[in-house]
Amino acid sequence: MQFIKYLTLGVALSVGNINADANESIVDETQIETAKQLVQTALKSDLGFQIVESLTTEVGPRLAGSEAEKRARAWGKELGEELGFDRVSVEEFTMPFWDRGELELSLTSPYQQALYGTALGGAAPSKKNINADVVYFRDIHALMGVAEGQLKGKIAFVDGDLMVKSQTGAGYGQANQRRRVGWQHAERGKASALMVRSVGSDSHRFPHTGMMSKNDDKWASIPVIAISNPDADHLRRLHNLGKPMSVELSSSSKWKGEVNSGNVILDLVGSETPEEIVLIGGHLDSWDLGTGAVDDGAGVAITTAAAALISKLPKRPKRTIRVVMFGAEEVGLLGARAYAKKHEDNLKNHVLATESDFGAQTIWQLVSNVNSEANPLIDEIGKVLSPLGIVRGGSEVPGGGPDIIPLAAKNVPTIRLNQNGMDYFDLHHTPDDTLDKIDPEELAQNVAAYAAAIYLAADSDVDFRKPLP
Structure with a gap:
C-alpha cells in the first residue's frame, strides 16, 4: 500500500516565550501568533488532499462492517504512525452487518x-x-x-x-x-x-x-x-x-450476522495536562455507491491533517489532541456509541469535542456549546479564523457533529466549524460521492481552521465544561 509522503511544511512553526500573565488575558500573543502561523502553513499545504486521495483510491468504498472498512482501519493506523502521532490504536467493537446485494x-x-x-x-x-x-x-x-x-x-x-x-x-x-x-x-x-x-x-x-x-x-x-x-x-x-x-x-440485500468494526485513535499527548482531551475526528466508513470522498473521507483528512500540522510545533500543546476515525457511523453512529461507552469513566476529562462531517466546501461559521466563562476564548478563536471568511455564530448551539452526539449527551462541551453544505445533498450517499468533487483549496481552508482552533483550545487552561445538571 502506497502512503502519503509527508511534505515539508513550507512555513516554519515556532513557539516563543510566553510572557503574558494568564490572569490578564485568556490567550496570549504568542499563542495567537502560533495559531496564525498554523493557518498560513495549512493554506500552503496539500496534506489534507493527499490523505483523502489516499483513502478513496487505495481503500475505496468502505461499507460499515465490510472487509473494506477493515482495510480502512489498517490504513488509518498506518497513517497515524507515519505522521508521527504519539499513540496510535484501534478499538474494536461488534456490529450486525447489512449487505446491499x-x-x-x-x-x-x-x-x-x-x-x-x-x-x-x-x-x-x-x-x-x-x-x-x-x-x-x-x-x-x-x-x-x-x-x-x-x-x-x-x-x-x-x-x-x-x-x-x-x-x-x-x-x-x-x-x-x-x-x-x-x-x-x-x-x-x-x-x-x-x-x-x-x-x-x-x-x-x-x-x-x-x-x-x-x-x-x-x-x-x-x-x-x-x-x-x-x-x-x-x-x-x-x-x-x-x-x-x-x-x-x-x-x-440482507443482514449477514455479527462482524467486527472499530475506531482508529490517534493521540498527540499533551505536554502539561495530558489527561485532558480535545477530541476531533470524522467517520472512516462510507456508503458503497461512491468512494466516500465527501462523506466522510474529507472529514477524516481535515482533522488528521490539522493535528499532524500541530504535531510539527516544537512543543506539544498542553492538552492531548485526539483524532478519532469513527467506524460504522452510517449505520447508526455505532462507533461513536462504542467510544462513549468504552471511555465512559473518563469523559469528564474530555474537555472539548468536534467532528468534520458535512462535506469538503469552505467553513463559514464557528458555533459553540461551552461553559459561559469559556466563551471569551471561543471568541478569540473566532477572531483568528475571521480572515478565512469564518464568522462567529451562536454560543449555545448543541451539536459538534453526528459522532459527537453520544459525547455531548454526557455533558462533553462542543464546538462546530460549519461548512457550506450547498452541494452536500447532491453528492452524499450517491455514486457521485467521488474525489473529483473536492476542491483542494477549499479543503486546505478547512484544515487551516481546524488547526488554529484546536491548537488554541488544547494549549489553553480554560475549562470548557458546563456544570453537571
Whole structure:
C-alpha cells in the first residue's frame, strides 16, 4: 500500500516565550501568533488532499462492517504512525452487518423502462421476483394514513419534493422521514415492497442510499428501494396522467450476522495536562455507491491533517489532541456509541469535542456549546479564523457533529466549524460521492481552521465544561 509522503511544511512553526500573565488575558500573543502561523502553513499545504486521495483510491468504498472498512482501519493506523502521532490504536467493537446485494428494477406498465434505484440500509431481500401494481403516495404523510392490509400485493411508492439546496442542509430531516419510517407504514398496509423518492437535492439519475430506522428493535421485512429523483419525477407524471403503473424488482440485500468494526485513535499527548482531551475526528466508513470522498473521507483528512500540522510545533500543546476515525457511523453512529461507552469513566476529562462531517466546501461559521466563562476564548478563536471568511455564530448551539452526539449527551462541551453544505445533498450517499468533487483549496481552508482552533483550545487552561445538571 502506497502512503502519503509527508511534505515539508513550507512555513516554519515556532513557539516563543510566553510572557503574558494568564490572569490578564485568556490567550496570549504568542499563542495567537502560533495559531496564525498554523493557518498560513495549512493554506500552503496539500496534506489534507493527499490523505483523502489516499483513502478513496487505495481503500475505496468502505461499507460499515465490510472487509473494506477493515482495510480502512489498517490504513488509518498506518497513517497515524507515519505522521508521527504519539499513540496510535484501534478499538474494536461488534456490529450486525447489512449487505446491499444486487438489485434489478424496471417499470413494466404502461411500458418497459429501466429505473435507477438502490436498496436502503436494513432492507430485506425479495423472496422472489416481484411484479406488482404501484400505489402512488404524494408524500410520507399520505402513506401514514394507509389502512392495515390496504396495500396487499402492491408496491407502494412515496413521492415527495426535491430538496432545496441550502448552505445549512435545512430540509434534510423532514425529507428523510420517508426513508427512515416509510417501510413501517408500507408493512402495515401489507405492501410487497416500498419505493421512495431519493433524499437529495440533485437532478441526476443517481439514487441516494442511507439507513432506515428500526421499529421495536425490528428491521424491515420487505424490500425498500430509493429511486433517483428524475425517475421519481417520471412516475409522478405518469400518475398525474392517470396511467396505471407496474414495477418489477428483485433485490438480494440482507443482514449477514455479527462482524467486527472499530475506531482508529490517534493521540498527540499533551505536554502539561495530558489527561485532558480535545477530541476531533470524522467517520472512516462510507456508503458503497461512491468512494466516500465527501462523506466522510474529507472529514477524516481535515482533522488528521490539522493535528499532524500541530504535531510539527516544537512543543506539544498542553492538552492531548485526539483524532478519532469513527467506524460504522452510517449505520447508526455505532462507533461513536462504542467510544462513549468504552471511555465512559473518563469523559469528564474530555474537555472539548468536534467532528468534520458535512462535506469538503469552505467553513463559514464557528458555533459553540461551552461553559459561559469559556466563551471569551471561543471568541478569540473566532477572531483568528475571521480572515478565512469564518464568522462567529451562536454560543449555545448543541451539536459538534453526528459522532459527537453520544459525547455531548454526557455533558462533553462542543464546538462546530460549519461548512457550506450547498452541494452536500447532491453528492452524499450517491455514486457521485467521488474525489473529483473536492476542491483542494477549499479543503486546505478547512484544515487551516481546524488547526488554529484546536491548537488554541488544547494549549489553553480554560475549562470548557458546563456544570453537571
